[in-house]
Amino acid sequence: MELQQAMSLRRSVRGYNGKKVEREKLEDIIKAALLVPSWKNSQTSRYYVVSGEETLSAVKATLFPYNKANTELAPVLIVGTVVPNVSGFNSDGTPSNEIGNGWGYFDCGLQTMNLLLKATELGLSTLVMGLRDASKLKSVLNIPVSESVVGVIAVGYSDISPEMPPRKSVCEIARFYEK
Ligand SMILES: Cc1cc2nc3c(=O)[nH]c(=O)nc-3n(C[C@H](O)[C@H](O)[C@H](O)COP(=O)(O)O)c2cc1C
Numbered sequence: 799m800e801l802q803q804a805m806s807l808r809r810s811v812r813g814y815n816g817k818k819v820e821r822e823k824l825e826d827i828i829k830a831a832l833l834v835p836s837w838k839n840s841q842t843s844r845y846y847v848v849s850g851e852e853t854l855s856a857v858k859a860t861l862f863p864y865n866k867a868n869t870e871l872a873p874v875l876i877v878g879t880v881v882p883n884v885s886g887f888n889s890d891g892t893p894s895n896e897i898g899n900g901w902g903y904f905d906c907g908l909q910t911m912n913l914l915l916k917a918t919e920l921g922l923s924t925l926v927m928g929l930r931d932a933s934k935l936k937s938v939l940n941i942p943v944s945e946s947v948v949g950v951i952a953v954g955y956s957d958i959s960p961e962m963p964p965r966k967s968v969c970e971i972a973r974f975y976e977k
Contacts, residue, residue, distance in 0.1 A: 810925050814956060816954075834908040857950070880906050930949060
């Protein structure tokens with residue numbers, strides 16, 4: 799699949815058909831995430847890939863009603879975290895600039911985009927969920943206290959065909975300096 803096609807086809811999908819996702823595809827989307835650039839190549843994002851019935855139900859139970867309903871039949875939920883105070887930080891532990899830990903989340907966002915695009919290429923659909931309960935997720939998955947939970951990504955086969963929500967125009971978001 800061409801990159802442009804993957805970028806255009808990808809949608810936030812709030813309806814899955816329950817079909818299981820092959821383990822190999824899950825590894826492929828994580829491998830795609832690893833291809834992105836990161837601050838000093840620090841690669842501080844971590845992924846908790848949940849497909850087993852028992853753990854999946856426990857993770858779903860932590861979701862807020864809207865997200866829970868929309869991912870009811872999602873066969874996989876991936877909880878993404880960041881190891882803080884590394885990306886964007888100097889070796890003496892001080893932040894390199896005013897963005898601080900924002901750089902770790904920036905890196906995580908880059909990885910997430912590759913993950914979503916690779917999933918699209920593999921015929922999978924996804925939903926990034928920023929509305930989540932970090933402490934419940936940490937407890938269910940035994941995520942180290944040192945990591946910061948970012949989001950939950952549902953992965954599966956779509957049961958719906960959503961339209962692309964409207965986008966701003968180029969001139970609304972970009973300024974070009976040509977002299
Ligand atoms: C950081 C982030 C957090 C989001 N959180 C949620 C969420 O909790 N629940 C949800 O249904 N959609 C969530 N979304 C999906 C957005 O609503 C969606 O990306 C946006 O409406 C554009 O639609 P599209 O992804 O189909 O292009 C989130 C997206 C991002 C990038």
